[in-house]
Amino acid sequence: MINTLNQTARRIPAYTIYIAGIALAAWTIYAALATPDPAKVLERDLGTRGLQILIATLCITPLRWYGVNLLKFRRALGLMGFMFITLHFLTWMLLDLALRWSEILTDLTKRPFIIVGFLAFVALIPLAVTSNNAMIKRLGATRWKRLHWLAYPATLAGAVHFVMIGKVYTLESALYFLAVAGLLIARRLKSRKKAPQPA
Amino acid sequence: GSPYSTDEAPNSFEDITTYNNYYEFGYDKADPAAYAGKLKTDPWSVTVDGLVDNPGTYSLADLIAGQPIEERIYRFRCVEAWSMIVPWQGLQLSGLLQKLGVKPEAKYVAFETVVRPDEMPGITGGMIDWPYREGLRLDEAMHPLTILATGLYGKPMPNQNGAPIRLVVPWKYGFKSIKAIVRISLVAEQPVTTWNTLAANEYGFYANVNPEVDHPRWSQASERRIGGGLFAGRIDTLKFNGYGDQVASLYAGQDLTKDY
Numbered sequence: 001m002i003n004t005l006n007q008t009a010r011r012i013p014a015y016t017i018y019i020a021g022i023a024l025a026a027w028t029i030y031a032a033l034a035t036p037d038p039a040k041v042l043e044r045d046l047g048t049r050g051l052q053i054l055i056a057t058l059c060i061t062p063l064r065w066y067g068v069n070l071l072k073f074r075r076a077l078g079l080m081g082f083m084f085i086t087l088h089f090l091t092w093m094l095l096d097l098a099l100r101w102s103e104i105l106t107d108l109t110k111r112p113f114i115i116v117g118f119l120a121f122v123a124l125i126p127l128a129v130t131s132n133n134a135m136i137k138r139l140g141a142t143r144w145k146r147l148h149w150l151a152y153p154a155t156l157a158g159a160v161h162f163v164m165i166g167k168v169y170t171l172e173s174a175l176y177f178l179a180v181a182g183l184l185i186a187r188r189l190k191s192r193k194k195a196p197q198p199a
Numbered sequence: 200g201s202p203y204s205t206d207e208a209p210n211s212f213e214d215i216t217t218y219n220n221y222y223e224f225g226y227d228k229a230d231p232a233a234y235a236g237k238l239k240t241d242p243w244s245v246t247v248d249g250l251v252d253n254p255g256t257y258s259l260a261d262l263i264a265g266q267p268i269e270e271r272i273y274r275f276r277c278v279e280a281w282s283m284i285v286p287w288q289g290l291q292l293s294g295l296l297q298k299l300g301v302k303p304e305a306k307y308v309a310f311e312t313v314v315r316p317d318e319m320p321g322i323t324g325g326m327i328d329w330p331y332r333e334g335l336r337l338d339e340a341m342h343p344l345t346i347l348a349t350g351l352y353g354k355p356m357p358n359q360n361g362a363p364i365r366l367v368v369p370w371k372y373g374f375k376s377i378k379a380i381v382r383i384s385l386v387a388e389q390p391v392t393t394w395n396t397l398a399a400n401e402y403g404f405y406a407n408v409n410p411e412v413d414h415p416r417w418s419q420a421s422e423r424r425i426g427g428g429l430f431a432g433r434i435d436t437l438k439f440n441g442y443g444d445q446v447a448s449l450y451a452g453q454d455l456t457k458d459y
Contacts, residue, residue, distance in 0.1 A: 036218040037281055038429040098432030103418045111416055168326055168397065170226060
């Protein structure tokens with residue numbers, strides 16, 4: 001089964017992810033427009049999709065441990081996650097708070113859940129900017145990898161932001177948080193195992 | 200129309216009936232419209248107890264018999280910072296309380312929503328201690344703006360909006376306006392209320408609409424008026440939801456940053 005999966009993946013070009021991501025964003029906007037509170041629904045749905053895509057991106061590496069190789073999709077997935085989070089941020093600023101600056105600044109300085117979400121977004125920016133071959137070459141593989149480890153705390157902060165928005169804690173919000181925390185722990189355990197053993 | 204009605208244009212019937220917070224049917228605002236149809240609202244009875252001259256379990260018809268029903272077009276402001284204009288039909292709670300005979304020791308009115316897990320899919324699991332409970336101070340309950348609504352847009356109350364009978368207190372955040380009432384209790388002490396129990400720092404007992412007192416997680420200075428579309432932006436929130444002329448005196452001497 002893994003072989004079939006890998007063979008299928010090999011035949012699908014990575015740009016499919018960009019097409020699917022943009023189509024999903026367009027659908028998300030279209031679906032929100034049909035609701036009574038489109039700005040809020042759009043804001044929420046873009047954020048949720050962004051978080052889901054970022055979690056999917058973090059799954060690419062652990063899947064390789066089990067022989068599933070989807071590595072060629074990782075950059076596109078990460079960038080699409082970033083696109084959703086950027087649109088989520090812009091929707092909040094332009095459509096929900098509608099550029100009411102005093103309220104935006106109060107939110108960004110006073111409200112922990114906004115601060116956590118904003119930091120998650122800011123942390124994704126250097127990752128998006130360096131998600132190309134030229135930047136990998138310029139930074140060198142080691143530094144690039146070290147920088148991109150930021151994807152874990154950024155996604156974790158995104159999941160925490162999601163949990164904090166809820167008026168009550170839901171199973172859904174807990175699952176996102178547990179998924180990211182689990183991926184982060186798995187990654188740490190794996191890298192500890194790989195470290196050279198003392199003689 | 201009633202002198203208590205706003206002359207602002209009401210939201211569409213569709214907006215009012217498809218965007219609801221009613222966690223007994225699910226967390227999403229589309230859930231009540233999707234699932235509330237299963238709730239059986241006829242026959243319906245309401246238990247009246249506590250410090251009252253005429254306690255008992257009344258059929259809905261008996262409970263409201265003799266109470267004039269009139270249209271009230273009210274602003275409705277959710278604690279989540281969105282708002283609507285709703286043309287309710289209802290009776291003044293004050294008239295009903297007079298009929299029931301409030302004893303002088305009574306200081307508050309407590310309300311409970313029906314709990315029927317078989318008809319309310321949101322009730323299973325979750326972290327809310329059902330039934331949903333709300334309450335008012337007696338002077339708030341007796342205020343002429345406070346109504347028990349039995350319909351909207353001239354139609355019987357849709358299930359997702361709190362059929363067959365719900366409270367509407369237009370100067371308070373929407374969560375005070377408890378739906379599908381099955382118990383009305385006259386009590387001496389401030390009653391326990393659902394959202395106040397879940398997060399006392401976020402949802403006070405009074406819950407008066409107040410742009411000067413922010414919710415800990417968001418500003419209450421402005422609101423999105425439903426129905427304006429994606430680019431509608433926000434409007435400024437009015438203290439007491441614009442009903443200050445009529446209700447501010449109820450809170451004379453109270454610090455509204457403490458009694459939020």
